Amino acid sequence: MAKRPTIHDVAAAAGVSRGTVSRVLNDDRYVSPAAHAAVRRAIAETGYIVNRNARSLVTQRSGSVVMVLSEPHEKVFEDPNYSTTIRTATRRLGDRDVSLVIMLAGDDGDRERVVRYLRGGHADGVLLMSTHAGDPLVDELESMRIPAVACGAVIGKENVIPYAAADDREGARQMTRYLVERGRRKIATITGPMDTPGGIQRLEGFADVLGRKASKKLIEHGDWTQLSGESAMARLLERTPDLDAVFVASDLMAAGALSTLRAAGRRVPDDVAVGGFDDSSVAATTHPPLTTIRQPLAEVAEATVRLLLALIDGAGPVEPVILPTRLVVRESA
Amino acid sequence: MAKRPTIHDVAAAAGVSRGTVSRVLNDDRYVSPAAHAAVRRAIAETGYIVNRNARSLVTQRSGSVVMVLSEPHEKVFEDPNYSTTIRTATRRLGDRDVSLVIMLAGDDGDRERVVRYLRGGHADGVLLMSTHAGDPLVDELESMRIPAVACGAVIGKENVIPYAAADDREGARQMTRYLVERGRRKIATITGPMDTPGGIQRLEGFADVLGRKASKKLIEHGDWTQLSGESAMARLLERTPDLDAVFVASDLMAAGALSTLRAAGRRVPDDVAVGGFDDSSVAATTHPPLTTIRQPLAEVAEATVRLLLALIDGAGPVEPVILPTRLVVRESA
DNA sequence: TTCCAGTCTGTGAACGCTCCCAGAAACATT
DNA sequence: AATGTTTCTGGGAGCGTTCACAGACTGGAA
DSSP states (O other), X not given: OOOOOOHHHHHHHHTSOHHHHHHHHTTOSOOOHHHHHHHHHHHHHHTOOOOHHHXXXXXXXXXXXXXXXXXXXXXXXXXXXXXXXXXXXXXXXXXXXXXXXXXXXXXXXXXXXXXHHHHTTOOSEEEEESOOTTOHHHHHHHHHTOOEEEESOOTTOTTTSOEEEEOHXXXXXXXXHHHHHTTOOSEXXXXXXXXXXXXXXXXXXXXXHHGGGXXXXXXXXXXXSHHHHXXXXXXXXXXXXXXXXXXXXXXXXXXXXXXXXXXXXXXXXXXXXXXXXXXXXXXXXXXSOOBEEEOOHHHHHHHHHHHHHHHHTTOOSOOOEEEXXXXXXXXXX | OXXXXXXXXXXXXXXXXXXXXXXXXXXXXXXXXXXXXXXXXXXXXXXOOOOHHHHHHHHOOOSEEEEEEOOSSSSSOOOHHHHHHHHXXXXXXXXXTOEEEEEEOSSHHHHHHHHXXXXXXXXXXXXXXXXXTTOHHHHHXXXXXXXXXXXXXOTTXXXXXXXXXXXXXXXXXXXXXXXXXXXXXSEEEEEOOTTSHHHHXXXXXXXHHHGGGSXXXXXXXXXXXXXXXXXXXXXXXXXXTTOOEEEESSHHHHHHHHHHHHHTTOOTTTTOEEEOXXXXXXXXXXXXXXXXXXXXXXXXXXXXXXXXXXXXXXXXXXXXXXXXXXXEOOSOO
């Protein structure tokens, strides 16, 4: 295999010096039109491609960004969120010729690897996905002073790590209001884990609307899985048999709730109205199809990347971005 | 911010030369126990981390692998396959301190970027995801002689790009046989796109079992989406109203078929048995829950990565890996 | 003793790029 | 004509590694 052409070869082919080629490459000032054209032609002729390693070695910038996936439990997040964000991030970063490196931060070993990678200066920024409250990684990032943003708030670090997210709280209000408007009187809720922003915010939105009617008795917690939705619904039904609606903080859990209700002989939405959250792909396939809250996943991803790029470019402190949700009415409520 | 320690600093701290430190780092032969210990200690003390750029510059190896996502249509693949493979790959590669870079190859611009990246020598190998028949990228890869494997066969290039995949054909046979054994006489099928391995192989498996009874009349094509499943089912029903079973090549399309059947007043499985494929998360949430074929997604991903690493390590030509599927009986058949 | 093989270490030379500085060339101003 | 200012160019130095080589030091065999 022939050796790849270097900047020297291009310089020789164009009849100029390395310096000039480098200036063209980084479109610096002070290159004559003639030299510029000659270099461009030489680049095309030789098929030259810059060697990022050599460049990074001197510039101390890597031209890449790490996306850290925190996923303590293996299966819990079958989240389409990931795919969407990965896709969006890849595209947007690619537009600027920045590449996306994916790393896991499941256990301490993983985390150590991430830290080593970052301390090694191999990334210009970090994109945090579903990072949990108290994750030690966040403190490390702080001490490294490396640009970092999160997709969804990092609990307890809202003012440290900028983020973009859907308006979970308002979304929950929308659904709860809708249930109230449809004449439901005894509205329960199944929340997500209380150490996730979605878990907390969606419960708060629910409580915002219901006020003191949101009694402890009408609240159950799940862990986003379908199974947890099933059992939470069962507990709710046992405790408050006469409930006539339930707001479930995720579609997957709502699917679980639906099957518990069916098993208990409750008709949906006649006896019990069910509201979901996410507008994920399961929402349309359940029976009956779920009335739910749509999150603008792609826009959230887009905004997250934009924040990160701004940070890398040295923009001062940036503000979190909160994007609106939308009620999608189907048949379950 | 203090400058990061280099190999020189470690050498100084350990009282040895750069060469010796480098030897320890790459655990070369011929390092005295004393020197080894001193270097290890110095590394710990200084918090030294190798600079991969400098290393790659001289070794011509990058320590990273690119995963190329081909996705002509934006939404079609909400595939959990992606998440699983990304996760598995990250983990397995991470074990060897190789990092995973994600790139899109949706349009020509994307593709060009990928090629430039690879030609730039920034990756030691390529992992192809859902690459379609005739993708020009494949030829480029060939000409670059860069190690490449695919997750799922690349049609027409089965002998060029090694791959790991589920046994689609046998899986389709399992399902078809099952339907026959349950006494179904008029069995139709909804296939995936005929330019994907899943589309082709699953139809072949179906035909293997049914022989000449698999008439053109009983075959319809979808594009993996739920909507396409709905309309394909409608066409089937119109053409052959007395069918008593349908094997649908994906769960998502099966969910679509289910709603068409319900709308047409057919009971499932009493009037029409429905078999899906994938055992994806929707399978359990449909009504009735889908009898389907489980693919060992994680194992496929694992095998794909293994193949790639073998190739990178310079193992000779490697054989494709085909992993067994399993029938999962629920209520739809 | 001499010699050799094996073990261990230090150093110069790359790797391919950007940065910086010195200086040439072109043009404008006194 | 002399001077200053701007535009443009070339080349040395250095980024942090690995690699090859030369040399030093061991311990044993001749």
